[in-house]
Amino acid sequence: xxxxxxxxxxxxxxxxxxxxxxxxxxxxxxxxxxxxxxxxxxxxxxxxxxxxxxxxxxxxxxxxxxxxxxxxxxxxxxxxxxxxxxxxxxxxxxxxxxxxxxxxxxxxxxxxxxxxxxxxxxxxxxxxxxxxxxxxxxxxxxxxxxxxxxxxxxxxxxxxxxxxxxxxxxxxxxxxxxxxxxxxxxxxxxxxxxxxxxxxxxxxxxxxxxxxxxxxxxxxxxxxxxxxxxxxxxxxxxxxxxxxxxxxxxxxxxxxxxxxxxxxxxxxxxxxxxxxxxxxxxxxxxxxxxxxxxxxxxxxxxxxxxxxxxxxxxxxxxxxxxxxxxxxxxxxxxxxxxxxxxxxxxxxxxxxxxxxxxxxxxxxxxxxxxxxxxxxxxxxxxxxxxxxxxxxxxxxxxxxxxxxxxxxxxxxxxxxxxx
Numbered sequence: 161x162x163x164x165x166x167x168x169x170x171x172x173x174x175x176x177x178x179x180x181x182x183x184x185x186x187x188x189x190x191x192x193x194x195x196x197x198x199x200x201x202x203x204x205x206x207x208x209x210x211x212x213x214x215x216x217x218x219x220x221x222x223x224x225x226x227x228x229x230x231x232x233x234x235x236x237x238x239x240x241x242x243x244x245x246x247x248x249x250x251x252x253x254x255x256x257x258x259x260x261x262x263x264x265x266x267x268x269x270x271x272x273x274x275x276x277x278x279x280x281x282x283x284x285x286x287x288x289x290x291x292x293x294x295x296x297x298x299x300x301x302x303x304x305x306x307x308x309x310x311x312x313x314x315x316x317x318x319x320x321x322x323x324x325x326x327x328x329x330x331x332x333x334x335x336x337x338x339x340x341x342x343x344x345x346x347x348x349x350x351x352x353x354x355x356x357x358x359x360x361x362x363x364x365x366x367x368x369x370x371x372x373x374x375x376x377x378x379x380x381x382x383x384x385x386x387x388x389x390x391x392x393x394x395x396x397x398x399x400x401x402x403x404x405x406x407x408x409x410x411x412x413x414x415x416x417x418x419x420x421x422x423x424x425x426x427x428x429x430x431x432x433x434x435x436x437x438x439x440x441x442x443x444x445x446x447x448x449x450x451x452x453x454x455x456x457x458x459x460x461x462x463x464x465x466x467x468x469x470x471x472x473x474x475x476x477x478x479x480x481x482x483x484x485x486x487x488x489x490x491x492x493x494x495x496x497x498x499x500x501x502x503x504x505x506x507x508x509x510x511x512x513x514x515x516x517x518x519x520x521x522x523x524x525x526x527x528x529x530x531x532x533x534x535x536x537x538x539x540x541x542x543x544x545x546x547x548x549x550x551x552x553x554x555x556x557x558x559x560x561x562x563x564x565x566x567x568x569x570x571x572x573x574x575x576x577x578x579x
Contacts, residue, residue: 304347
């Protein structure tokens with residue numbers, strides 16, 4: 161059904177002069193759209209009564225005219241718009257840069273009067289091909305610098321940087337370029353390792369690029385876990401660790417001698433005394449070209465890996481001393497109470513003298529007999545000894561002296577024979 165020329169004229173005049181007659185229809189604000197995208201214009205307060213005519217304009221050009229029984233779309237927007245009679249919303253898709261501008265809505269209610277309102281559209285190029293360009297060389301803590309730059313296409317209105325999903329802020333070592341499209345970190349620290357994100361935005365679109373930075377450091381804080389004192393014949397493992405990026409490699413020495421062990425664990429299947437000594441673990445970082453070492457002393461013992469503590473040794477010593485003191489006290493008590501007789505020193509002295517006298521007498525007999533044998537046939541003390549005569553003046557004198565001493569010394573009584 162064709163719309164009458166008079167109605168078209170009326171709608172045109174209302175839409176053209178409606179902005180001067182009052183704007184009763186409200187819109188949320190500026191609409192944004194990306195090239196190739198879509199946008200919807202809808203009043204926040206559409207009329208609640210039935211309408212005789214509704215018309216949308218872009219500038220002075222008519223987009224769509226809706227009467228009570230028909231809807232007409234201008235040829236320039238055919239296949240690009242849709243209209244909702246109930247909400248009075250206009251949807252425009254396949255947006256172009258030239259679609260940016262002011263859009264006006266005019267409504268003629270059945271009850272009479274008219275409503276008008278307008279909104280604006282900004283069409284922006286869609287952001288695409290965003291990427292980050294980072295350093296190609298390996299980064300070493302305290303030595304290297306890192307520069308990260310960004311690039312992309314589209315209408316870019318803002319650039320935002322994040323690290324590990326948190327905003328990246330400038331500091332003494334982190335500096336942003338004037339257009340905020342690149343960042344410099346110097347010198348790098350291990351805390352700078354992580355995932356960096358750069359987001360290009362405009363009101364209609366956005367795109368994010370990611371880049372991972374790895375800061376190499378260490379090794380440091382080398383430590384060895386394992387027992388210090390172990391039993392003989394047991395299995396022992398020493399485990400070495402270090403803070404390092406990338407992970408450190410390890411080597412072991414025993415008493416300053418290379419062991420050819422290049423793992424983080426040193427294992428002794430069965431200990432013997434030769435395994436006591438100093439074990440040194442050395443951690444090596446192949447990127448930083450740094451190393452660090454830690455020493456561990458191992459003692460192999462018999463009968464208990466832990467040995468006795470100083471407190472236990474002190475307790476044993478004190479116990480022994482108390483026992484000795486108790487025994488001495490008991491002996492003194494028994495002697496004083498005459499349960500153990502005191503030793504008779506005088507009797508002991510006499511018995512010692514008698515024993516010595518008998519020994520001297522026996523010696524004298526032996527000397528006399530020897531000399532008598534040298535002199536010849538002689539009778540001494542009732543004993544006859546036959547021998548060859550030995551002529552020697554020296555022996556003669558010795559013999560006479562011994563004989564004289566024996567004649568003056570009392571003889572020990574002969575032993576009694578029991579019957």
